[in-house]
Amino acid sequence: MKNISAIGFDLFNTLVMAKPDTLTRAFPRLQQSLAQNGLCPEEDAFKKAYYNAAVMFVKQAREDGKETHNRFWISAALENFGYHVSPDDPRIATAIEAYFSAFYDSCYCVPGARTMLERLKDRYQLGLLSNFTHWPAALEIIDRLELEAFFEIRLISGKLGYRKPHGEVFEELIGRLGAPRDEIMYVGDDVDADVNGAIAAGIQPVWFTYVLDHKPPIPALMSPSETDEPHESVPRISQWSEFPALLKGS
Incomplete structure (x- = not known):
C-alpha cells in the first residue's frame, strides 16, 4: 500500500455506537415536546406516520444524494393529522432538539477506537x-465523547447538504485534508456509502466490519445498508487492533 498521509473516518458503527434503545427513548421526547407546544396527534398513529415519512425521505436522499432532515419528516407526519406546520417552524426545531438529546447519553466509542486515534x-x-441528518447533534456527540481533539476536519452530511456516497462530500473531505488522493485512506462500515464512495472518489477504502462480525446490539434503523460485499481487494478489518498492520510502512 502506498504511503498514507491522511485518513478519513466514518462516525457511527465505525468510531461510535448507539445503545439499542436510543431511538425508543428518543421518540417519546419528540412527541412530548410537540404536545407541550399544542401539537398532539395520537401517539401510535403519529409514530407510524413519522417513520413512514422518514423511509420516504431517506429513500429519496439515497437516490439523489441530497441529505434530508428530521424536520421534513415531522412536518409531513403532522399533515396526516390536520396540522399544517412548516418544517422550519420553531416548534419542530424544539422537538428535534428533544429527540436528539436521547443520543447524548446513549453513545459510546467502539472498543479500541480512542486508543487507535491517539496513536x-x-x-x-x-x-x-x-x-x-442533524449536524449539531453529531458534533455534540463527538464533543461529549471527547473525540473532537483528534479531528481538525469534521464534516457532517446534514450541514454539507449531500450525503455519502455522493462525490460532493468526498471532494470536500479531500480538499480539506489537502493531501494527494493516492495518499488518502477512508474507513467506514457501510459498503455503499463508505467503500463505494471512497472508490468513486479515487481514495483508498477500508471496510470496517465490527458490527457485521461482532453483532453488538444497535438500533435497527442505524444498521449498515444491505449491499453486496466489496471486491476482495478492498482491505477489511474487524476491530481497531487490526488497523496498524494496514498502515505499516506508510
Whole structure:
C-alpha cells in the first residue's frame, strides 16, 4: 500500500455506537415536546406516520444524494393529522432538539477506537465524514465523547447538504485534508456509502466490519445498508487492533 498521509473516518458503527434503545427513548421526547407546544396527534398513529415519512425521505436522499432532515419528516407526519406546520417552524426545531438529546447519553466509542486515534493523531492528518441528518447533534456527540481533539476536519452530511456516497462530500473531505488522493485512506462500515464512495472518489477504502462480525446490539434503523460485499481487494478489518498492520510502512 502506498504511503498514507491522511485518513478519513466514518462516525457511527465505525468510531461510535448507539445503545439499542436510543431511538425508543428518543421518540417519546419528540412527541412530548410537540404536545407541550399544542401539537398532539395520537401517539401510535403519529409514530407510524413519522417513520413512514422518514423511509420516504431517506429513500429519496439515497437516490439523489441530497441529505434530508428530521424536520421534513415531522412536518409531513403532522399533515396526516390536520396540522399544517412548516418544517422550519420553531416548534419542530424544539422537538428535534428533544429527540436528539436521547443520543447524548446513549453513545459510546467502539472498543479500541480512542486508543487507535491517539496513536495516529501525530502521524496523520485525520478527518471525519459522517452521514447524519442533524449536524449539531453529531458534533455534540463527538464533543461529549471527547473525540473532537483528534479531528481538525469534521464534516457532517446534514450541514454539507449531500450525503455519502455522493462525490460532493468526498471532494470536500479531500480538499480539506489537502493531501494527494493516492495518499488518502477512508474507513467506514457501510459498503455503499463508505467503500463505494471512497472508490468513486479515487481514495483508498477500508471496510470496517465490527458490527457485521461482532453483532453488538444497535438500533435497527442505524444498521449498515444491505449491499453486496466489496471486491476482495478492498482491505477489511474487524476491530481497531487490526488497523496498524494496514498502515505499516506508510
